Amino acid sequence: MPETHDIEAVVFDVLGTLVDEASGLRAAIRDAVPASDDASVDELLALWQQHVELEQQRIGEGHRAYANTEIIDAEAAGRVADHAGLADPATLARLATAGRRLPPWGDSVAGLERLAQRFPVLGLSHASHTALLHLNAHAGLRWHQALSAEAALAYKPAPEVYQLAIDTAGCPPERVLMVAAHAWDLRGAQATGMRTAYVQRPAGDPPASSDAFDWRFDGLDELVTALTAS
Template sequence: MSELEIDAVVFDVLGTLVDEPAGLRAGISALDRSLDDAGTERLLSLWQRHIEREQRRIADGERPYVTSDTLDREAAQLVADAEGVGDQGGGAVAALALAGRRLPPWPDTVAGLARLAEQFPLIGLSNASRKALLALNAHAGLRWHQALSAEDARTYKPDPAVYQLAVTVSGRPPERLLMVATHAWDLRAAQHHGLRTAYVSRPVGDPPTPSDRFDLYADDLADLAAQLGRA
């Protein structure tokens, strides 16, 4: 690969900087306190499958665009229906739909972003809606120079239009931007759009396959900052 020369770092948020499953588990558990771990995981999987499927349908043009707020509400209703809760709790579904805005950061996230911000402009690039991203950033203590929502492109990653948001806002060619994610599918799409790529290992996400060739592989954000410092 050519020498890594970048002008800004672009971060995926959900999963990469915050523990999305943990936040959703907490919301699901609050919906029904009698749930055991297996039941919570079953409902979490139902939520995740719905979000992934519907975002893909929208990106593929099979469904008109709706924000992530709508998709979260749909997922929350599916979970409540599957558990037989409905909305008997007077707003229980609405409360569950907001669980995706209360996600805890990974232990290294806040300090890692601060360290990287000393070297580069940082851009958040998320499938979360503008409202959800604002609440999520505030809850997790994420600090950006710019936070971009896929809502501005009216589609979802891995649609190229979402990555183009970062290119347009930065005013730099894509090869001067480094996309950081724990989802290999996200990095492949960014790579196809011309961005440089860095995989950060997390307990969740989509690990690289043997055929993937990303520019950097990091154990956490401290490791990423150290590698970029050497580069």
């Protein structure tokens, strides 16, 4: 486990780690299709998430040219609309931008503010430049800098995405801490030499027994306290 003085910059995943992506998308689907019951909304949410995951995977495997999250989310919204019989263009257009309006977890805003008094703090997100701008404003996330994977024309865990954060931090990767609620994301960061901290979230991807991350925390408050203790 690294000492606090070994860390010069802290990088956060955003979707799922600092904002509750599933709840935000679920609320947007319910607004678009108000007659749907809980089971139907969950089915439509799964349809959306499966599309996004598949398309990002296809891009990562070279089976599709890079498309940013604005494009992929619009495709996912279209699939939801087709499945639910949604035809109103204005409603569909609003649904397509649901990724701009995701709620923060209860400890995210205050945790970032506390941490930013001690370290340079960066966001590193799959969200496109435009979506990330609106999402930060909506959720109240304040960064020293927010980086979109769109700049690398790739999605995590592609190493060039993590390199964006390392280059921006301007220090060796072993002095940059990647924080995420997704073990797959931390494995990608670890492969580039970054330090890693897992933060538990209800919809995250928990570590496997074989994972050796530098830190594991139950929430953001715990992480901030550990990093700012000395």
